[in-house]
Amino acid sequence: MISDRETLAMRKALRLAVRGRGNTFPNPMVGAVILAHDGTEAGDGFHRKCGAPHAEAVAISSAGDRVLGGTLVVTLEPCCHQGRTGPCTDRIINAGISRVVVAMEDPDPRVCGRGVEQLRDAGLEVEVGLMSGEAARLNRVYLHYLRTGRSWVTLKMALSLDGRIAAADGTSRWISCEESRKTVHRKRASVGAVMTGAGTVRKDDPELTVRLSALPPSGQPARIILTRSGDLGGSENVIRAPGRVILAYPDSAGPAMKKFRDSRKVELWEMPHDETGGVRLLPLLERTASEGIGEILCEAGPGLSTALLLQDLADSVMVFSAPMLLGGEGRPAFGELGIRSMEKALRLENVTCRRSGSDFLTEGEFVHGTD
Ligand SMILES: NC(=O)c1ccc[n+]([C@@H]2O[C@H](COP(=O)([O-])OP(=O)(O)OC[C@H]3O[C@@H](n4cnc5c(N)ncnc54)[C@H](OP(=O)(O)O)[C@@H]3O)[C@@H](O)[C@H]2O)c1
Structure with a gap:
């Protein structure tokens, strides 16, 4: 079940993601919001440019202690591979987040469902698909590149x-x-x-x-x-x-x-x-x-x-x-x-x-x- 607060948070995460437009390729644009245990907003972030910290890491840092037991709402499946920055899945698990709401899976062959799987294996609750159409439109250039090169x-x-x-x-x-x-x-x-x-x-x-x-x-x-x-x-x-x-x-x-x-x-x-x-x-x-x-x-x-x-x-x-x-x-x-x-x-x-x-x-x- 997705709560109204999570839906509002996803809307905000999508708006935040757009702020990386033109600077993230070949990475996607990503936005993230952290909701504290009581459902109030505790932090947010977006991927500013290729090579910069991922949205999830920025949002987790901005939430401080309030991240513990909270929910991460994010526009794309968190990465689970070592790239220019460490895997986001490790960062999310280590931060003590208990629930993750993802707009869409990342078709990058290095991720492709494995990010979600790792989070679930670590005992986190994961929902996938909230506003997936909007998230796919946002990242049309990235998705097209993965498909066609x-x-x-x-x-x-x-x-x-x-x-x-x-x-x-x-x-x-x-x-x-x-x-x-x-x-x-x-x-x-x-x-x-x-x-x-x-x-x-x-x-x-x-x-x-x-x-x-x-x-x-x-x-x-x-x-x-x-x-x-x-x-x-x-x-x-x-x-x-x-x-x-x-x-x-x-x-x-x-x-x-x-x-x-x-x-x-x-x-x-x-x-x-x-x-x-x-x-x-x-x-x-x-x-x-x-x-x-x-x-x-x-x-x-x-x-x-x-x-x-x-x-x-x-x-x-x-x-x-x-x-x-x-x-x-x-x-x-x-x-x-x-x-x-x-x-x-x-x-x-x-x-x-x-x-x-x-x-x-x-x-x-x-x-x-x-x-
Ligand atoms: N209203 C608008 O939005 C708009 C926008 C742009 C242009 N225009 C108008 O369009 C007109 C120009 O038309 P145009 O057809 O000549 O313009 P164009 O398509 O911009 O230029 C055609 C030229 O581009 C080169 N070219 C095209 N495809 C190529 C390819 N695959 N490989 C290598 N070179 C290639 C060739 O240059 P070479 O001849 O050097 O080999 C070709 O002659 C002008 O009147 C201009 O004002 C209007």
């Missing part, structure tokens, strides 16, 4: 009401309103990298940085630029702006990238090529994940966005619809996707829709065939 990709675009991403002459500034652009800066601040194609760099010369407040360069998301041709000068805003810059190109384009070889600003990622002569996107997204980039915000034109969709590598969208029409002569958001009938439409789930200044923001996740 690749970064989560969110396609962001600003569209006119008739689905155009630019006018006929290729200009797209500004389709979305100022408030929507601020929302994009907040989103950039929460992802590991912003990705675009060289076409957008040449046409719009964007910085793709976070410009909400003064951030140190290390606080900026990495920028990943894809090019087949290498047709970039090196002085574009996206390259000059503070933060890490990665230029990804197919192995066949090596000679065109010579001019960047001595650049201290640009990291060159030579990747296997696909049948179009471009970078194979799956190995690219596996490499980004292995380098600690959990989520990528793709702010590209139709070239790159279409390639991601065709290969089933786009995971969610963030679409701003602006109250304007650009007509049939405007540039469509995507190229051909091979959809010939309604049953082939790419569908979204977990969809939310809200006002964003004078625009509408729709967010949702793609329903993947297989993962």
Whole structure:
């Protein structure tokens, strides 16, 4: 039986967990609350960043003596293996906690039910499943990485009401309103990298940085630029702006990238090529994940966005619809996707829709065939 206080505590733990967003990958975001023996709140904590103490340890420390005989309410199954920090299960057992309420099991193969088992074997009462849906949504990037080994990709675009991403002459500034652009800066601040194609760099010369407040360069998301041709000068805003810059190109384009070889600003990622002569996107997204980039915000034109969709590598969208029409002569958001009938439409789930200044923001996740 779950008490009302435990339900409230789980809600709070989920809110706390979010405070680690953008900093915990490849670890999950986790929040925890300790309820003392009498049911009152005694402490809380969250996992601040990868390598920092886990939420359970922070919460136990903050509760002091009141932890004895208390309940730990936590958004993910406690770990039971030695990682950068010790196993949380030992910490929980040694602290004298008598009951643990867990939102969901951790599918990490090193845990995967064994954390719960260890707690039960030590005589603690354990409940699993309270608000598991919310907990899974919170950690969608982490769960996706465990399942697929690749970064989560969110396609962001600003569209006119008739689905155009630019006018006929290729200009797209500004389709979305100022408030929507601020929302994009907040989103950039929460992802590991912003990705675009060289076409957008040449046409719009964007910085793709976070410009909400003064951030140190290390606080900026990495920028990943894809090019087949290498047709970039090196002085574009996206390259000059503070933060890490990665230029990804197919192995066949090596000679065109010579001019960047001595650049201290640009990291060159030579990747296997696909049948179009471009970078194979799956190995690219596996490499980004292995380098600690959990989520990528793709702010590209139709070239790159279409390639991601065709290969089933786009995971969610963030679409701003602006109250304007650009007509049939405007540039469509995507190229051909091979959809010939309604049953082939790419569908979204977990969809939310809200006002964003004078625009509408729709967010949702793609329903993947297989993962
Ligand atoms: N409204 C919006 O939200 C929005 C957002 C972004 C852009 N835009 C508009 O989109 C238009 C640009 O469209 P676009 O299709 O050219 O943009 P894009 O998709 O950003 O860039 C296409 C280019 O990216 C490179 N590329 C794409 N896939 C690649 C792969 N797999 N491997 C290696 N390189 C790859 C190629 O560069 P190379 O040619 O160098 O080989 C390709 O020509 C502009 O008008 C811009 O204003 C609108």
